[in-house]
Amino acid sequence: MKVLVAVKEVATVEEGFELDGTTIDDRYLEYDLNEWDDYAIETGVQLAEADDDIEVVSVSIGPERAEETIRMALAKGVDRAIRVWDDTLAEAELLDVRTKAELFEAVIEAEAPDMVLTGVQAHDDSFGATGVAVAEAAGFGHAAVVNALDLDADAGTAHVRRELEGGVEELTDVELPAVLTIQTGINEPRYASLRGIRMAQRKEIDVQTLEDLGLDAAIVDSPIELTAMYEPESESNVELFDGDADAAAGNLATLLREKGVGAE
Amino acid sequence: MSDVLAVIDHRRGQLRDVSYELITAGADLADAMGGTLALAVISGDVDQFAETLDRDGIDTIYTVDHGEEFNHDVYVQSIEALYDELAPTALLMPNSVNGLDYAPAIAERLGMPLVTDAIELSYDETLTVTREMYGSKVETTVTVSEEPFAVTVRGSEWAKAEGTGGATIEPFEVSVDESAMRSTVTGFEEVGGGDVDITDADVLVSVGRGIEEEENIELVERLADALGATLSSSRPIVDNGWLPKNRQVGQSGKVVTPDVYIAIGISGAVQHVAGMKGSETIVAINTDPDAPIFDIADYGIIGDLFDVVPALIAEFDE
Known part of the structure; x- marks a missing residue:
């Protein structure tokens, strides 16, 4: 059985960042493994640890820089990795959901996984759509926002819980092959061990181009265009307590007492 | 058309x-x-x-x-x-x-x-x-x-x-x-029950990612005790297993409307804000002046919670 985990390297924005047109100045960006994908990796690796017959393969769309993040996935226990990239992808302004679905569908066709795991969303653009779109493109079943998984490989069923709003969970059975989008908190992602990091250096990262995947360059064309980026106007009416910690805490304590806090 | x-x-x-x-x-x-x-x-x-x-x-x-x-x-x-x-x-x-x-x-x-x-x-x-x-x-x-x-x-x-x-x-x-049809819904479950109902509290001391380590939770517990408040949290604290699900405020947790909500080390992600914006008075303590929590807070301290919280405990323990 094969589990494919979609892993994205995302940028997080540092304090005091500056904008440069429709991007954030690179000095203020820190690149890291997408938080949700960390949980998806852990889900895949735990499945493989429980069953020797399960291979875990990661797939990422991203430039060479992303290999550092991909090595982290390999160090955590992913068996091998695929990175999709070429000049056409590098030149694209924006990879939209349809384009990503085409790319992942081509990888799925080549790898024929039984299960695909992705994070619920990516921290950077927060679309939250790729996993379910990929399922539709590949003709797989799916479940979005999964916070518990019990795999019955023999029956070809994933018993999952979907985390709905307001503390309600939906219990759902999904037929394999399927795409599951994984929510944070489903498990406790491990830290890579030193041994894992060493072993990761020897694992394979297979770089695939659009041509390798049998895809036309036209798939990166998108009608969606990012036209502006700006800092949201603060609607803040906050009254700040200044001074050192003691002074600020003293003023806050006075306020809280006025509100009747700590009266008993 | x-x-x-x-x-x-x-x-x-x-x-x-x-x-x-x-x-x-x-x-x-x-x-x-x-x-x-x-x-x-x-x-x-x-x-x-x-x-x-x-x-x-x-x-x-x-x-x-x-x-x-x-x-x-x-x-x-x-x-x-x-x-x-x-x-x-x-x-x-x-x-x-x-x-x-x-x-x-x-x-x-x-x-x-x-x-x-x-x-x-x-x-x-x-x-x-x-x-x-x-x-x-x-x-x-x-x-x-x-x-x-x-x-x-x-x-x-x-x-x-x-x-x-x-x-x-x-x-x-x-x-x-x-x-x-490739999937079947077999049931629903309410999660997050238990001994404490954070939706009942008049004052909530709520802790987020800024607390950094599990052993530091005790610090905000002491503050909650000093204020006679109930302890709640944002999502990452529950994801990490540091507090149970019934303490979680936000879209996938509880919607709370206390008289006073004190957000400590919580950045104010939209999913969290959805669960607490109806609070009467919102106080935020955070190191990041750009944190979205300050957009909805009534009062705030831009500072390190590890300095401010002990000082606040001292004010109320005197």
């Missing part, structure tokens, strides 16, 4: 608030596009839902009477059938957990461009969508130069539609292909 089809959100017999907001967003968009707004009500008590939903601005409410609860396969097949019949230019769906379980699938099936989590929509020959990136640190606008298109809208960004409309309610037959 440039019509809008909006898909209603409901769960366990109840219409969800975002449904009424979709009517507002959909009616505005239909106005700007020179078309009409139709609603799709799929599964559940569709007749009762349709009657309740008949507010100003809706032309037709299509009801698909199939099954009780949400199933994404039924939704995708029903929306596809409605699309084939009505050929709307815009498909509006909720950016809810269930919305994200079918919206990308139907957009993919119909070959539409999809933009999710819209907080504002405008239309002037082309669609412009406002949405956030990087955990609400920036806002962006994107244009969509292809029609038809699909958009999911964030909850609580539009006002709920009001008034009584005169929509035509039309049952719509969909022959659902059961053989194409």
Whole structure:
């Protein structure tokens, strides 16, 4: 059985960042493994640890820089990795959901996984759509926002819980092959061990181009265009307590007492 | 014609608030596009839902009477059938957990461009969508130069539609292909019960990622004790297993409205704010002056919680 985990390297924005047109100045960006994908990796690796017959393969769309993040996935226990990239992808302004679905569908066709795991969303653009779109493109079943998984490989069923709003969970059975989008908190992602990091250096990262995947360059064309980026106007009416910690805490304590806090 | 089809959100017999907001967003968009707004009500008590939903601005409410609860396969097949019949230019769906379980699938099936989590929509020959990136640190606008298109809208960004409309309610037959159904909902469970009900508390001391380590939770516990307050938290604390689920404030946790809410080391992600913005007085303690929590806080201290919290405990323990 094969589990494919979609892993994205995302940028997080540092304090005091500056904008440069429709991007954030690179000095203020820190690149890291997408938080949700960390949980998806852990889900895949735990499945493989429980069953020797399960291979875990990661797939990422991203430039060479992303290999550092991909090595982290390999160090955590992913068996091998695929990175999709070429000049056409590098030149694209924006990879939209349809384009990503085409790319992942081509990888799925080549790898024929039984299960695909992705994070619920990516921290950077927060679309939250790729996993379910990929399922539709590949003709797989799916479940979005999964916070518990019990795999019955023999029956070809994933018993999952979907985390709905307001503390309600939906219990759902999904037929394999399927795409599951994984929510944070489903498990406790491990830290890579030193041994894992060493072993990761020897694992394979297979770089695939659009041509390798049998895809036309036209798939990166998108009608969606990012036209502006700006800092949201603060609607803040906050009254700040200044001074050192003691002074600020003293003023806050006075306020809280006025509100009747700590009266008993 | 440039019509809008909006898909209603409901769960366990109840219409969800975002449904009424979709009517507002959909009616505005239909106005700007020179078309009409139709609603799709799929599964559940569709007749009762349709009657309740008949507010100003809706032309037709299509009801698909199939099954009780949400199933994404039924939704995708029903929306596809409605699309084939009505050929709307815009498909509006909720950016809810269930919305994200079918919206990308139907957009993919119909070959539409999809933009999710819209907080504002405008239309002037082309669609412009406002949405956030990087955990609400920036806002962006994107244009969509292809029609038809699909958009999911964030909850609580539009006002709920009001008034009584005169929509035509039309049952719509969909022959659902059961053989194409790949998932089955087997039940629901309420989680987060237990000894403490944070929705009952007058004062909440709420802790977030800024607390850094599990052993530091004890510090905010001491503050809660000193203030006679109840301890709650944001999502990462519960994800890490440092506090139980019944302490979680936010979209997937509890919605709280205490007299005083003290957010400590909480940045104020939109999912968290959804659960506490109704608090009467909000106090935030955070090192990052750009943290979105300060946008909704009434009072704040920009500072290190590990300095401020002990000082605050000392004020009340004296």
